[in-house]
Amino acid sequence: MGEADKYRQQGDSQQNQPQYQHQGQSQNHGDYQNQAQYNQGYNNNIPAYNGNHQQQQPMNGYQDHPYGPPPPYSFNPPKREDDEKYSFNDAFKLEKPKYNDWWAGLLFLAAFGGYVAISGLSIHGYSKGFAGHGIYDDLNSFSLNSNTIILFAFCLVIAFVFSYIYVWLARLFPKQFIWITGIINLAWALGTAIYYLIKGYWSAGIVFIIFAAFLIFAFFTWISRIPFSALMLKTSIDVSKKYGHVYLVSLIGGFCATALAAWFSVTLVAIYVSYEPSPDNPRCSVSGNNCSHSKVIGFVVYVTFAMFWISEWLKNTIHTIIAGVYGSWYFSPHNFPKRATRGAAKRALTYSFGSICFGSLIVAFIQALKQLCSVVRSQAASEGGVAGWITYAIFCLLTCVISIIEWAVQFVNRYAFCHIALYGKAYIASAKDTWRMIKDRGIDALVNDCLVGPVLSFGAIFIGYACALFAYLYLLETDPPYNRDGGFTAVIMAYAFLIGFQIGHVFTTPIGSGIDTIFVAAGWDPQVMIRDHPELYQEMIRVYPKVQQAIH
Template identity: 25%
Template sequence: MSDAFGYTPLDARARERSEALKGPRACKDALWAAVFLAHLALVAALAAMHVPELIAAARDGLHDPGANATLEPQMQAALTHSAELAWPYLLVGLGVAFVWSIAWIGIVQAFAESLIYIALIATPAVFLALTLWPGNPSPVATGVFFIVTMFYACWIVLTQRNRVEFARLTLATVAGVIRTHPGMWIVSLLSMVPAVAWQLAWLMTAGATFFHFRAHGERFSYVDSRTGESREGVSIGALGVITLVFLLLSTYWTSQVISNVVHVTNSGVLATWYFRQRSRLPRPTVHALGRALSTSFGSICLGSLLVALVQLLHDMAESARQNSAEGGLVSSIVWCCVVCFIGYLEALIALFNHWAFTQVAIYGKDFKTAARHTWHLVEARGLSGLVNMNLTSNAVGLGVLLGGVLSAALVAGLAHDRLLVAPTSKPGVSEDVQGVYAAAYALTIAAAAVCAVACTTTISSAVTSGVTTLFVCWAEDPAALLASNPPLHASFEHISSGFLRDHPPRHGPGPDGRADVENPRPLPAQQYQAPTVAVGTPVGQQPPPPNVPVAHAVPASQAGP
């Protein structure tokens, strides 16, 4: 039950949250779940119609002696041998990536603050190195990025110490929760299976569909404006264009759904830990995954569709920008501005959805309600949330970079002699064969780095989801952590009190304890003069700020930086 301002009172929200975390509830946005499943059925129908045609054409080509040029026997042997040598090193790279990803969670927990500062320094350092690199084609652009990132790092270090402390505590806390609930990173890792399977199936379907419309399209002649030569083309027709656009939207939508199911699952586990530490549910990851795939699935489909539509629009604008290069300078500038604007809009919607899905996971809201409440939270603590996410995401991103470098370096060292030196040092080996082994060596290193980046990114997504959820939970209801984990609540409150002393809130709390952004009411500054409390002091001995109820010694909306 909501009040006149669209908020739900704290006790009602607690009951709503408790019911949502415990188990089955009414399905939200079920229509959009049905639309998503129907769209998958349509993609499957396209695959059933067109993939057999592509396979038959490929089979006919294999049996056509004139359709294939036979490679030299030495080249064929080199290709086969290099592939046999490369596979073990790919498995080594994948194993290193997995071990590093798990170890990185522990490193984050132990050195959260150091990683935040290293990440702040590393970004401008990279841009500075690129600016000074003689081979850089655009040193001015990288120099601008260096200046911007350097100013941002200085602003954080010199004026935002409390935000850094809050980011450190959230990062270390979430890493500890993930180590306690390994199901979070297991779900993230297993999500790669449907993601890869979907991409392979989609590539086959899209390729077969394009082949079908091209094979049955109308041929036409045109003059190349750059060379003046006459060329022939094939029109796939309006139906072909619509079908391919639909398939492009499909890959974006499905990929978003898979990643957001993982995000909602991990957010649900973190919320269960936050609100129900004294009455823990058995197998919280299984319960959270079940809710994400059932009662919250429609909301996930709706929010994912919004991002997918903007991604599709971005691609269409980018295609128009490339085609406008022949239309003059003004046209190119206009389309560049359009592409930049759509890209900015895409990033904002993706970030907003990330927060909204946290509301879906915690309270089981439909997407529209979650978006409205997320907007209230963004208005109240938007800058703090963005800074917190930026600091923690950069720190986690270090693990992705280090994982890729570590895996690539190890595979490069192990495979150098056997895959590159030994096969090419034999007498009588041609330059073409040497090129085959060199290419196999380079591709093996690149594949190991890609595997490490993908694995570390996937597992680190559990950290990102957890940080967002912990920020939302603390900003909305810090008293819940007081009831479930008093020592941790004392640490958070100590940091938050310092933040409130340095950055007094502009508006008073709303009817439910959160910021009343629609009807701001200035409060006396002394109301937020929080006492100095040492970390670890028993919570019952901590005096609340003047004029603030004990249950909300730090106002819910102002609780975290």
């Protein structure tokens, strides 16, 4: 007798077990003529387990929860004669497929079109103006130039290589990965802070000291939660090695993120060259027509916002695709759907395209505000004086408030997109249902005690700071004419950090997506965890006993 059969016999009453049917086959819910019948049959047969799996009692009915039971097709499908044709769409069938939140998809395409237009005009203007080809041979001394493009190109290489290495560290050493991340980030923060302070760059030095202090405090308080987090990370890595094309999606996403960052870097420089007012700028007439500071600021703000939105859409699309793969593993471990990655990708790029754009828009708007605060804060610190430091303190506080809002929205998005991947609902409906499920089930306790998400964020931050440090050293060494007074240092470092952080985030998204999906799936149907993944469930109980209460 297999392990799954033993747990099925311990967890289910043979007398009360309903006989599910699906298209004439067994083990699904076709016998129920309506949803009320299904609710009653399902609710009466879900046991609550104690540590020894000896007692059982009925759980509260799903009818008490506004999100209802999981759809009938979300259970492990039976073995059939046509298993070779069994696909992701068969496992997670949409009864009435439709394009959800289509307005957000159209708005995203319009924003992308605007980004293309501004980029095209700016790059064309750049090619007609001071289009230097090296680090020192650009005659442009009034704005960003080819020197800056080369700087960003190096940042792209650093971000791509570091992100790739970071993902492979997670793959090779999942149990030690959390400690590795903590040690690397702490050493990096302290070393960088000391360097900035020695060089007299006080604002950056103070930021890194605060970051190092926060890391020390965080990992001291996280020690008790590391075993549970390491287990979930190891589970995610093990599944990624056996099912779907998780690392291929990560690699493709990383290439796309790098290409997007390269495009953005050239566009940013081209905007300054084409529209920065200066007597030395051949793109401007003597009277300054066609060039203005307001035009530069407007274009930079727009392309920055568009870049946030596009990169968030890319990250969330990857997350949704990977959620489909892990959802297939959770609900169908013995009959994994064929071409699950392709099926999940097709749904994410069609029916769920608008929903992903909608959720990404909210985060992009918040991130653009935070980036603006970061630039203003850095500029204020570089100016110095009482007024400068007061402004710095105000925008530090504002950045913290915006970061908290961003965290809350990202928290909901992570699990809402898992729901969208499996059940195909619109964004608002998925967010509401998932949030109610998380609170009612107690999944928020698992989420809060799992460190993988914060650890991956620290990894992306590390990559961003590495790019920012390189940008600072590059400007210090090359001393471009446009930055003789240091006026562009803060802006360039901020965008270098942004490039590294976004590429790192895209690369590591698939790792966290697997764990997020396991949590959501366990909330929707904990019985599948107990019945079809008994080894994982037992190990979770061993390292984190509260899991019994959390998923019940």
